[in-house]
Amino acid sequence: MPRQLVSYDPACPARFERIADELRTQGDPSWSVEHIGSTAVPGMRAKPIIDLAVRVADLDDFERHRPTLEKHGWSLGSGVRTHPVMVFEEDGIRTRIAHFFTAADWDTVNQRILRDWLLAHPDDADRYTHAKCDAVAAAARGRSSYNAAKTPVIQEIVDRAREAQGLPSVSVSDK
Known part of the structure; x- marks a missing residue:
């Protein structure tokens, strides 16, 4: 299913x-x-969705708070296998995704490493943007899923970012 990509919204940080x-x-x-x-x-x-990384003590910490999060509209919902993910929809449209990572994993979370690298390397941010646009087009033509089409570029960028931190390469695919 193709995704909608929108221009950067300066209201996102708020x-x-x-x-x-x-x-x-x-x-x-x-x-x-x-x-x-x-x-x-x-x-x-x-995509017009806010993604969040949440550092929990451990998976029991997440599970203790999960019922309250669900009471406030969050629901488990993702194909991610490596960590819990909750989504929030407004009027049937997904507007936010919370990824819950344990304290033990926090410093090596690929999503955080990628974000930091893209903030420091505008050329890679531009390259990733182009890969996402190409992925939308590939998905629209039925040639690939959006995530599968952009994964090779993400993997290459994350590998360089991890190497710069002295970390080994790991797969960015967690579905």
């Missing part, structure tokens, strides 16, 4: 802050919450 505050209120005030995904990179075209 939206993120509001959502992060809500998550801490609904979950645990001590959670670290960071803006990840393309809406966290000024100037980048993106």
Whole structure:
């Protein structure tokens, strides 16, 4: 299914802050919450969805707070296998995605590493934007899924970012 990419919205950082505050209120005030995904990179075209990385102590911490998050409209929903993911919809449209990572994994989370690299390397941010636009076109023609089409560029960029930090390469595909 093709995705809609929109121009960067300068309101995204404020939206993120509001959502992060809500998550801490609904979950645990001590959670670290960071803006990840393309809406966290000024100037980048993106799906109009705020992605968040939430640092939980461990999976039990997530499970303790999950019922309250669900009560406030969050639901489990993702093909991701490596960590819990909750989504939030408004009027039937997904507007935010929260990825929950344990404290033990926090420093090596690919989504955080990619975001930081793209913020520091505008040429790679531009390259990734082009890959996403190509992925939308490939998905529209039925040649590939959106995620599969952009994954090779993400993998190459994340590999370089991890190498720069002295970390080994790991697969970015978590579905």
